[in-house]
Each structure stands twice: as structure tokens, then as C-alpha cells.
Amino acid sequence: MEESIMKVKEAYEKMIYRDVVKYGFHDFTTQKDLYVLNCENKPRQDLIERYIYLQLLFLYPICPHFCEVSYIDHFLGFA
Numbered sequence: 001m002e003e004s005i006m007k008v009k010e011a012y013e014k015m016i017y018r019d020v021v022k023y024g025f026h027d028f029t030t031q032k033d034l035y036v037l038n039c040e041n042k043p044r045q046d047l048i049e050r051y052i053y054l055q056l057l058f059l060y061p062i063c064p065h066f067c068e069v070s071y072i073d074h075f076l077g078f079a
Contacts, residue, residue, distance in 0.1 A: 001028075001031065001050070001051070001054065004023055004024070004027060004028045004031065004054075005054065007019070007023040007027075008020055008023050008024040008028075008058050011023060011024075012061070017062065020058065020061075020062065021059075021062065024055070024058030024059060025055070025058065025059060028051070028054070028055060028058065029055075032048075032051050035047070052070075052074060053071075053075070056070055056071050
């Protein structure tokens with residue numbers, strides 16, 4: 001996770017949004033999927049919530065409305 005965070009941060013600093021989507025969405029999702037497969041579909045809840053939070057944080061500047069609604073629904077329990 002930490003490596004993806006650094007890659008996304010560097011991509012944002014260089015304003016290379018294609019890499020933000022690549023590292024922050026595609027690669028990050030692949031890492032999560034591999035983790036779920038390796039722990040035999042019994043992942044730690046705190047890691048999955050951190051994944052969701054970071055995913056929303058990565059994508060917020062690109063698609064803010066979706067991220068805001070998802071954050072409110074998942075973390076705040078409204079709706």
C-alpha cells in the first residue's frame with residue numbers, strides 16, 4: 001500500500017493524471033484483489049476500510065462527486 005501511496009503522490013505532484021489513475025485505481029485494486037485471494041477471502045476489516053478510504057482519497061481530485069457520495073455512504077452511514 002505504501003508504495004502505491006508514494007507513486008500516486010509523485011504523479012499528482014508532476015500532474016500526470018494518467019499515472020494517478022494507473023497507480024491509484026488499477027494497480028491499487030489489483031493489490032487489494034491479490035490480498036483478498038491470499039487470505040482465503042477472509043480479509044482484515046481495517047485493511048479493507050483503509051483501502052476504500054485511500055482509493056477515495058486518490059480519486060477525489062479526478063471525480064469528486066462520486067468520492068464524496070461514496071465516503072458519506074460508507075464512512076458516515078448516511079443515505
